[in-house]
Amino acid sequence: MFRLMHEAKPAEALGFTFDGRALTARAGDTVAAALLANGIQACRQTPVSGADRGPYCMMGVCFECLVVIDGVGNRQGCLVPLREGMRIETQAGRRHPDGG
Amino acid sequence: MITIETIGQVAEHYDIAVVGAGPAGLAAASRAAELGLSVLLADENPAPGGQIYRAITTTPVTKRAVLGEDYWKGGALVDRLRPTNAAYAPGCTVWSVAPDEAGGFELGLSLGGQARLIAAGQVILATGAQERPFPIPGWTLPGVMTAGAAQIALKASGLVPSGRTVIAGCGPLLYLLAGQLAAAGANIVAVLDTTPRRNWLAAIAAFPGFLRSPYLAKGLKLMAAARGRLPFKTGVTALAAGGSDKLTGVTVTRGGASETIPCDALLLHQGVIPGINLANAAGCAQHFDTVQHCWTPTVDDWFASSIPGIAIAGDGAGIGGAESAALRGEIAALDAARRLGRLSEAERNEKAAPTQAELARSLRGRRFLDLLYRPAPQFLAPPADETIVCRCEEVTAGQIRDTARRLGVTGPNQMKAFLRCGMGPCQGRLCGPTVVELIAQERGVSAEETGYYRLRPPVKPVTLAELAALPPTDAAIKAVVR
Numbered sequence: 375m376f377r378l379m380h381e382a383k384p385a386e387a388l389g390f391t392f393d394g395r396a397l398t399a400r401a402g403d404t405v406a407a408a409l410l411a412n413g414i415q416a417c418r419q420t421p422v423s424g425a426d427r428g429p430y431c432m433m434g435v436c437f438e439c440l441v442v443i444d445g446v447g448n449r450q451g452c453l454v455p456l457r458e459g460m461r462i463e464t465q466a467g468r469r470h471p472d473g474g
Numbered sequence: 475m476i477t478i479e480t481i482g483q484v485a486e487h488y489d490i491a492v493v494g495a496g497p498a499g500l501a502a503a504s505r506a507a508e509l510g511l512s513v514l515l516a517d518e519n520p521a522p523g524g525q526i527y528r529a530i531t532t533t534p535v536t537k538r539a540v541l542g543e544d545y546w547k548g549g550a551l552v553d554r555l556r557p558t559n560a561a562y563a564p565g566c567t568v569w570s571v572a573p574d575e576a577g578g579f580e581l582g583l584s585l586g587g588q589a590r591l592i593a594a595g596q597v598i599l600a601t602g603a604q605e606r607p608f609p610i611p612g613w614t615l616p617g618v619m620t621a622g623a624a625q626i627a628l629k630a631s632g633l634v635p636s637g638r639t640v641i642a643g644c645g646p647l648l649y650l651l652a653g654q655l656a657a658a659g660a661n662i663v664a665v666l667d668t669t670p671r672r673n674w675l676a677a678i679a680a681f682p683g684f685l686r687s688p689y690l691a692k693g694l695k696l697m698a699a700a701r702g703r704l705p706f707k708t709g710v711t712a713l714a715a716g717g718s719d720k721l722t723g724v725t726v727t728r729g730g731a732s733e734t735i736p737c738d739a740l741l742l743h744q745g746v747i748p749g750i751n752l753a754n755a756a757g758c759a760q761h762f763d764t765v766q767h768c769w770t771p772t773v774d775d776w777f778a779s780s781i782p783g784i785a786i787a788g789d790g791a792g793i794g795g796a797e798s799a800a801l802r803g804e805i806a807a808l809d810a811a812r813r814l815g816r817l818s819e820a821e822r823n824e825k826a827a828p829t830q831a832e833l834a835r836s837l838r839g840r841r842f843l844d845l846l847y848r849p850a851p852q853f854l855a856p857p858a859d860e861t862i863v864c865r866c867e868e869v870t871a872g873q874i875r876d877t878a879r880r881l882g883v884t885g886p887n888q889m890k891a892f893l894r895c896g897m898g899p900c901q902g903r904l905c906g907p908t909v910v911e912l913i914a915q916e917r918g919v920s921a922e923e924t925g926y927y928r929l930r931p932p933v934k935p936v937t938l939a940e941l942a943a944l945p946p947t948d949a950a951i952k953a954v955v956r
Contacts, residue, residue: 375617375636375739379658382632383534400631402532404520407631415616415720422868426719428616430865432623433525434518434934435604435749437866437899438614446587448899448935452626453565455520 376410390460399456406432406439406451409462417441417451421468440465475556478563481585484592485561488514490810491581491594492803493568493752496524497796498788499600500551501803502810506598507558509811514594515555516566516583518934521630522552524602525622526796529630540657541629542650544692544796551800570931571597571756571784579783582932589940596783596810599753599771600803603746603789606768606849607904608643609856609863609871611714613742617721621651621743634658637738640724642666642713645745645847652704664735666726667708668744670850677845687839712852715740744849748790751901755929757781762922765844766793767854768907769926776809776826777802785810793844794837801833855911863912864905866898874909878916885925886910899935902927 378400385400392414399408406429409417416426418440429439432452439451442463451462478484492503495517503515523530527548535541555562563585570582578595605620612618621641627633634655639662641652652665712727716734723736747768750760754771759780763770770792777785787806788799805826812822856863859872873893883889886896886909895909896902902909906927914924 376627376633377636379535379540379628379632379634381536383536385534400534402529402534403631407627407633410627411631411633420866420868425614425868426616427614427865429619430623431605431620431904432626433604435900435903440899446937453518453520455565 375413375415378411388456388458390456390458390462392462393464401456403456404432404452405441405443405449405454405456405460405462408456409439409441409451416464418465419467424467475558476561478561478566478585481583481588481590483561484514484563484583484585484590485512487593487595488512488561489594489814490514490596490598490807491516491568491579491592492598492600493517493571494524494600494602494788494790495519495522495562495564496526496600496602496788497548497551497800498602498790498803498806499524499598500555501800502598502600502787502807503560503562504551504554504558505804505807506810507555507560509807509816511811511814511816513558513560514563514592515560516563516568516581518565518567520564522555522562522564523548525626526799527551528626533629534632535629535658537657541654545629548796567934567936568752569934569936571599571752572931573781573783582936584934584936584940587937587940589936589944591944595814597785598803598806598810599756599779599784599786599790600788600799601749601752601786601790602799603793604749604903605742606744606747607906607908608742608744608853609861609908610742610853611856611858611861612717612721613715614862614865615715615717615721616719617717617738618715618740618742621647621741622746624655624739624741625651628654628658634660635739635741637661638663638736639739639741640664640666640735640737641741641743642668642710642724642726643743643853644669644849645743646843647746648743651741651743656704662704663737664726665704665706666710666713666724667706668710668713668850668853669708669847671709673846673848676848677842680842680845684839684842687842711850714858744853745847746789746793747907748792749903750790751903751929751933753779753784753786753790754926755931755933756784758784758786760926762920763792765841767848768793769910769921777806778809783813794840798833798836801829801836804829805833855908855915863908864893864895864898866900866904867894867896869893869895869905871908871912874912875916878913883913884917885913886927887925889913890927896927901929901933
């Protein structure tokens with residue numbers, strides 16, 4: 375859905391995983407930007423209907439880019455800088471009592 | 475400028491805490507530090523600049539013309555802060571501001587997954603603006619974003635939408651973004667302008683002021699550049715995003731006829747409004763600004779809020795643009811220095827005079843823009859019942875209208891209790907204005923009379939582990955020990 379513009383300053387490539395898939399993005403990207411740059415549009419499902427949602431405001435206001443980062447849920451992907459080796463997962467709807 | 479990397483590096487007490495490192499916050503922190511005051515500048519983002527100067531020190535965009543000369547002006551604000559002793563904490567969320575026992579304030583901070591409570595004598599909230607919610611059917615589909623979001627992706631990461639892109643809505647940013655994305659190589663298949671034609675009638679009375687405005691030349695250039703090159707469609711009266719699990723197109727209505735434009739990205743913009751959550755939760759009085767059509771914290775000429783010791787500078791206290799935001803930050807800092815006894819009233823007045831004159835100049839013409847780009851009523855209160863209003867809790871316009879009518883709900887806080895709108899993680903940031911509008915319309919009363927959500931700290935999520943790890947105070951221990 376997004377691509378790097380021509381003539382962008384070069385940046386180091388960082389490796390990370392999204393739902394187990396190995397991906398790379400540029401150092402300096404936020405988690406949400408890294409997902410968009412990899413063509414990932416949906417990063418969570420809503421707790422109410424389970425509908426897919428993706429980053430909407432990119433500035434910490436809308437909470438649509440919530441993801442699980444290194445096992446911690448409800449992280450705002452647009453505010454967290456990407457780090458090498460990050461394990462990012464879809465935030466799948468609401469939590470269930472069995473821990474699922 | 476001392477950059478804070480861990481929560482432990484934050485001091486126990488500062489003379490002034492500034493929240494937000496956009497133009498207002500940067501100017502306020504610089505000015506306060508130059509006066510010899512100890513300053514904490516806390517900002518959620520990884521780098522300074524706020525949204526307007528987003529990633530000004532780190533942007534990968536090399537062609538200056540893509541973002542325009544106004545963007546690069548932001549660098550000077552950061553350069554001014556660098557030689558000072560101000561503590562700058564990026565990636566730091568301020569989730570609470572409350573009066574403390576010493577007559578100052580206690581701030582709840584979170585940085586790197588750890589929370590702290592610190593004290594500040596004076597607080598300047600420079601929390602800036604957010605995009606006005608633009609609820610249309612399908613606006614929750616992946617692929618639909620705000621125009622500001624695309625601009626942030628461009629500034630911070632050098633990203634441009636890769637497929638067919640439609641930009642829709644109203645306001646100066648619409649033209650600016652269209653021009654920037656086109657210059658960055660995006661495939662813009664349509665720019666759908668929802669500016670109501672009758673707005674010109676209301677705005678024309680304010681036109682003489684606009685003629686002397688710094689926006690005039692800039693605005694005309696922007697508009698001419700964008701209109702000349704891009705597929706503009708004006709007089710848009712309805713919009714709906716289509717697709718089942720992601721966006722596939724946008725249905726647009728003009729002059730009573732509808733067409734569907736296939737697209738991969740839809741960027742929505744309906745102007746910006748103050749980000750009021752922290753000020754509201756701190757208890758600062760607010761009012762409904764009928765010209766800018768939004769809730770705005772009430773401030774005096776020095777940007778002091780109703781709570782002595784809390785000032786609100788920049789677009790967070792009414793939309794004025796980047797240039798005015800920096801000037802307002804400057805003035806708020808001078809007044810905070812006066813309250814701390816660092817400046818006498820006469821010294822404050824003398825130092826502020828040139829900035830105040832500059833501020834008046836920078837705001838010339840603003841009223842014309844506010845009136846011209848006032849959103850059409852159908853984009854403030856969505857007529858289609860199925861339109862989602864509260865994105866977090868998935869509450870629709872139909873549910874809100876129905877509940878207001880049948881249960882006689884008089885305000886948004888009651889509505890929240892019935893429908894959960896505003897109870898999700900965004901805490902009403904994306905539904906508040908629309909919920910108020912719908913209730914006001916249903917009851918035939920003003921937004922002012924309808925009121926707004928009563929927000930409470932924490933204004934951003936903070937984990938229980940973070941709260942539990944806070945050192946207990948004597949008062950907290952006494953409260954539970956019998």
